[in-house]
Amino acid sequence: MPLNGPASFLPLADELLVHWAAVDAARGDGNPLLLVGRIGRSTLLELREKLEVTQAAVARARASRSLEAHDLEAQDKVVARRMNQFRQYLHGSGVDPKISPEEARVLWQKLETESGEAFCLPTEYTRLDFITDLSARRLMASALAKAEKALASSRGRRDEYQDQLHGFAEMYRDRVREFFPVDHELVKSLPVLTVPKGQAPAPVDADCSWEGDCARVWWTPSADPAVAHYDVRGMAGADYEMEDERLVGRVTAGSTCQVETISDLDEPEARASFRVYVVLRSGQEKGSRPVTVSRA
Numbered sequence: 415m416p417l418n419g420p421a422s423f424l425p426l427a428d429e430l431l432v433h434w435a436a437v438d439a440a441r442g443d444g445n446p447l448l449l450v451g452r453i454g455r456s457t458l459l460e461l462r463e464k465l466e467v468t469q470a471a472v473a474r475a476r477a478s479r480s481l482e483a484h485d486l487e488a489q490d491k492v493v494a495r496r497m498n499q500f501r502q503y504l505h506g507s508g509v510d511p512k513i514s515p516e517e518a519r520v521l522w523q524k525l526e527t528e529s530g531e532a533f534c535l536p537t538e539y540t541r542l543d544f545i546t547d548l549s550a551r552r553l554m555a556s557a558l559a560k561a562e563k564a565l566a567s568s569r570g571r572r573d574e575y576q577d578q579l580h581g582f583a584e585m586y587r588d589r590v591r592e593f594f595p596v597d598h599e600l601v602k603s604l605p606v607l608t609v610p611k612g613q614a615p616a617p618v619d620a621d622c623s624w625e626g627d628c629a630r631v632w633w634t635p636s637a638d639p640a641v642a643h644y645d646v647r648g649m650a651g652a653d654y655e656m657e658d659e660r661l662v663g664r665v666t667a668g669s670t671c672q673v674e675t676i677s678d679l680d681e682p683e684a685r686a687s688f689r690v691y692v693v694l695r696s697g698q699e700k701g702s703r704p705v706t707v708s709r710a
Contacts, residue, residue, distance in 0.1 A: 480651030654704035
């Protein structure tokens with residue numbers, strides 16, 4: 415499978431492992447193919463396992479960031495609603511309507527000090543309630559910043575393993591060509607690393623929903639006769655970032671155009687986003703628009 419982003423590295427590793435086993439079989443017992451540094455197939459298998467672990471770590475970090483962002487977004491709405499009520503109370507007083515929440519807190523205290531009475535917004539919302547909401551927002555913003563840092567760290571480890579795998583793949587292709595003639599089947603069947611030039615297929619229309627105990631992703635079939643399969647790729651959260659997409663499911667051309675999954679939807683109210691890629695036999699591909707689902 416050509417390298418088209420993070421979602422393609424594990425499938426490439428699997429192709430390499432299968433091909434390497436065939437090469438070792440062709441070379442005979444006691445004569446396995448080794449790369450420079452006496453790197454054998456077992457090293458690639460270990461690297462694949464490490465990459466899978468780090469991809470899962472990125473997914474968990476994304477899920478954590480998504481939840482923290484969702485909480486902060488909800489708290490921002492709470493503070494914004496109270497700020498609008500406070501501005502309405504101050505309308506016509508000459509106070510800058512762009513007053514910040516922290517400035518509102520100070521002014522609120524000043525109003526109470528000057529009047530000698532507690533001032534409440536609708537539903538008996540007090541200054542202490544406002545202070546509590548501002549403190550909660552600061553904690554949520556701090557938690558989101560930590561989640562962003564953890565995600566960046568997880569991405570860095572994953573990218574290191576992806577770079578190693580790419581290097582292994584290039585060395586492996588060169589090494590196989592050293593031992594077999596150019597017309598040998600094991601040379602002609604070498605895993606491809608780059609997508610050849612050509613016309614990408616038209617994207618399909620996709621949608622998804624939470625149904626019972628899993629998410630169902632479905633799409634319209636492509637009319638392109640060169641379709642090999644469809645890849646459903648996804649990630650935690652409502653913001654789709656291609657650098658973090660993972661392969662969720664693969665459907666061969668002519669099969670039912672749907673995938674059921676709980677990927678990144680382990681917790682109640684968790685959100686995940688998906689894209690459906692049309693992949694041609696040449697390796698050209700095109701993704702649908704992202705679709706998002708929330709777990710019930």
